[in-house]
Amino acid sequence: MSFSLEEVLRRVRRTNYKTMQAWFHESDSLADNLTTLFYRITAGRIPASIIPLLTAGRGVAIPKPSRIGLRPVVVGNIILRFVGTLALVQKSAEITKFILEPKPLQFAVGLAGGCELMGAAIGALLS
Amino acid sequence: MAPCSLEHVVWVDVAADAKNAFNSLCRSQMWDPLLESFPDLAALGRLMYGSASSIIFNESGFGRSEVLNSVGNRQGCSWGSFLYCLTIHPLLKHLADEFPGCVILAIADDVHIIGPPELAAAAYEELLQGELNDSKSKCYSPKISAEAVRGTGMPADVEIATDGTRVLGGPVGSPDYCHSFSVCAGGHRGPRRHQSDVVPSGAALPCGGFSSASG
Secondary structure, three states: OOOOHHHHHHHOOHHHHHHHHHHHHOOOHHHHHHHHHHHHHHOOOOOOOOHHHHHOEEEEEEEOOOOOOEEEEEEOOHHHHHHHHHHHHHOHHHHHHHHHOOOOOEOOOOOOOHHHHHHHHHHHHHO | OOOOOHHHHHOEEEEEEEOOHHHHOOOHHHHHHHHHHOHHHHHHHHHHHOOOEEEEEEEOOOEEEEEEEOOOOOOOOOOHHHHHHHHHHHHHHHHHHHOOOOEEEEEOOEEEEEEOHHHHHHHHHHOOOOOEOHHHOEEEOOOOOHHHHHOOOOOOOOEEEOOEEEEOOEEEEOHHHHHHHHHOHHHHOOOOOOHHHHOOOOOOOOOOOOOOOOO
């Protein structure tokens, strides 16, 4: 898939966009190479030896509120998270259509305020 | 979504809890829905989930250890919810088609079946076929007694409430239930955690250098 970084960034949070806009509008080799890297990751065209570095995560064990047991939390690679988010933002209209048509089934992705919508829908159906 | 009407006065809401849903999902089930519905994303999906990934723990005092993760959604992955939703979508569609008298609504692994109690109980039994955690699933019946709902075939371990229920952390139910929920909201969630509970005093911040710890 291909996407316009400019267009996608415009749809990400405004504060992020302004920072990134300045970054990518500068025509320099760093920005160019980073953009190329993002495109290559999106297309899956990176050396096999690099993939484990992108998919590895940093694990953190957090005590549960009951103080019995630990809850593992994993911090994913920031580059892969960024590229993944860009791809989903680019496809958000299709994703929303997929999960809401012909009848709404899921509210977790591609929809703002999904939790509130689902709670309101259940309340309305039972009232 | 079915319009709200008087027919719904005898409906119940069954909140189904799947056993370790995110953690136990077989990744092979992701590929067909991804290729079929979002072929443009397949290459990136393969890169993210085509092989086992490492989780590296580096706790002070315990040293470094690595856990390989090859099942389920990866924590810390921006595609976690998307791939989970994509994978269970055919199952939810099947359920909605099999039980047109019910409304099926889901946020990731939080699946709600709303409908007449006998149909909702049957749909619940059909959903994930034995992979549900009955003791954590809940049924909210605003108009029918718990005994009557139980008589329609609702599994014995599923708790039945008639005053209200929590839907994704928020209250749905009678005004009294919603009022008491808002008053006691802190108590429902247990004691608040402070930063000192998360990171032992004197220990190095485990995720130092990262700006986000969201999963």
